[in-house]
Amino acid sequence: MLIELRKGMTLHPCTYTAVIAPEKVMVSALNTNTDLQRFLFLYVSGNYSRLLSSINRSSKNFEVCRAFTAHQLFTILKEASHTVLLLEHDPTLFEGGEEMMPQIAGMLRDIGRESLVILYAPSIDRSFSVLMRQADRIIEIAPADDLAGTTLHRSSYSHRYRENLPYAQRTLEVS
Secondary structure (H helix, E strand, O other): OOEEEEOOEEEOOOEEEEEEOOHHHHHHHHHOOHHHHHOOEEEEEOOOOOOHHHOOOOOOOEEEEEOOOHHHHHHHHHHOOOOEEEEEOOHHHHOOOHHHHHHHHHHHHHHOOOOEEEEEEOOOOHHHHHHHOOOOEEEEOOOHHHOOOHHHHOOHHHHHHHHHOOHHHOOOOOO
């Protein structure tokens, strides 16, 4: 069983993959793969899901769990025994539970030894970067309107320190 995100970008079984991509890329990959209906699929989201309402869920093997805290997420992952586990990242799960992030990252990696584990987010934040450190693969797909890579260069660091740079080293403003 393979999930093709884009031509040549495939998610393989027995791996833990962190995916940063526009929502429509992930929804398309899930909805166009008819093989997924044959496997036990666990979709885990937090307080809010960007993808769930767009995913075709006609299979009886498709289960949905919601976690509202890092401890609940830990429990869900501990009990998971599915062929595919998709965790839609929600940074609000870790508010007050930051100490659980390394444990959860390790648990995702352990589950990925026997299942396809996908950690998904449309953009990287601090908690996602901690979770993806243990991933076997990291795939980032830039939005079509951002092919120049401007999103990657917009950081609080460059805006915070640009006043202190010599004239020849000023950063360009993105409107």
